[in-house]
Amino acid sequence: CKVFGAYKDCEVAPLQTIFQGRRCHQMSIHPSPGQTELNNCISMLVAGNDRIQTIISQLEDSCRSTEENSEVAKRELCARFDALVAVLEEKKAELLQRITHEQGDKTGFVQGLICRYKEQLEKSSRLVETAIQAMEETGGAAFLMNAKQLIKTIVEASKGGRLEKIEHGYENMDAFSVSLDHLADAIRALDFDPAEEDEEYFDGEEEEEEE
Template sequence: LNFLRGATMENLEKQLVCPVCLELFSKPVVILPCQHNLCRKCANDIFQSANPLVQARGSSSTASSGARFRCPSCRHEVVLDRHGVYGLQRNLLVENILDIYRQQESSSRVNIKPGRRQQQQLLCEEHEEEKINIYCLSCETPTCSMCKVFGKHKDCDVAPLSSVYMRQKTDLSDGIAILVASNDHVQAVITQMEEICHTVEENGQRRREQLVARLDGLVGVLDERKQELVGLIGREQDDKLKRVRSLIRRHGDHLEAAVALVESALQSIEELHMPMFIQVGEVNSVARDSNMERPELGYENMSHFVIDTDDLADVLRNIDFSPGTCRGTTCGVGHDGEEDPEGDGEESELDLCSRV
């Protein structure tokens, strides 16, 4: 409540200060047509300086008639009558507020100096009318002189409140400066780590692309070699089938000719004529010549098309990054703890090795 009351009185004081002399309005207070207030004496001084030919109050009444007066607050121009500034209307409401304000300030024992604000001191709760002006170092609390002499702080170490105030204010300022510097350092570290995160993301993405490209290249080599080996098997299979089928056709033709010859001989053997026996001799000759060509033993076997991929599978399963790029458990970090450079903006070759 004391704080709110002090703030209200301070705002009221600002409204009661003359814009010319910067002091509280002095009676009588005049009000201009533009609704701005100022002291009558200040208004008369401004009027006299702006109109040097117009005499003071004892001059003729027509001398100031039609003279112009400019408001110091808003520069609004007012045409005065024959009474000059004394013809301006008094603001009785402001005068009454001034009287109430002075009475209130007098009762609260606060003296207001013109043009500045005087800080109000706190009073001791145990000793009325005693201002708190010392600081108990033992209890770490502000107190008054009576508490030190007769009160509960008589055996404590004390110091002037102003010196403790200045010391603590200096310590607080130093602490704020240290905290601000620490915050700046923390922010710099955070910024640096954010940049590291960004760099790690870029390097990781680049390494993943290189790894996928290398392994896709290996897959391409395997696929190409697979096509070649499958082609070898297919060609040998076709050659063997071609030869065997050719022999089958030759044997089939020979068999058909022999069957026809046998049928003809069987028909001729019934004949008692000698030429038929000559034909029988020809059949025997054909029978003796029937040992035709055939594939050698094991010709159908294709077991020689065998590849051993066990070692190659072990090699593929053990593909890893070479020791030159991975040291320990952290890739890209040397034995001295420094990060290996990624190169001068160019993508480095991905080093891979395999351990069997």
């Protein structure tokens, strides 16, 4: 209860205290049968009000507990998902590293072949220049001797110039494909564990008292 106006600073006693005080006072002056019956009815109402107030307090406590437990459940759920994300990130980094390693091996091998082919091309170009210069020389015996040696060098160079080649589809990286459909389906199917919820029932019916 609240008091307004000129009496706002007055202390207000609980209804139960006021009723008990008046009841004791009335009992001391020999109440009539009607007053006794009325007192009993008032006692019943006051007791009912006390039960209602107790239920209200219990409901308020339940509301606070529900809010607190919900916050705890949210924090735990976020922590579990954060841990799952961390595991996925760790696995992704591991698989990416394997792809990078394979990429380095393959490109390194191809770069080595490119260098060897360039060396062969350079040697072949020098032989071509030498052969052209030999064709421009005149003189019988010297030309024939140089030509035979040059032809032998060209033949040997052509035999030794058969370098290794890469196989068809060498650059294919399909072997590093990962299917995550089953994981995505499993994540979509995630749900809370079924649990039995305890339900509290409050009986609001008042028992009839025999007169």
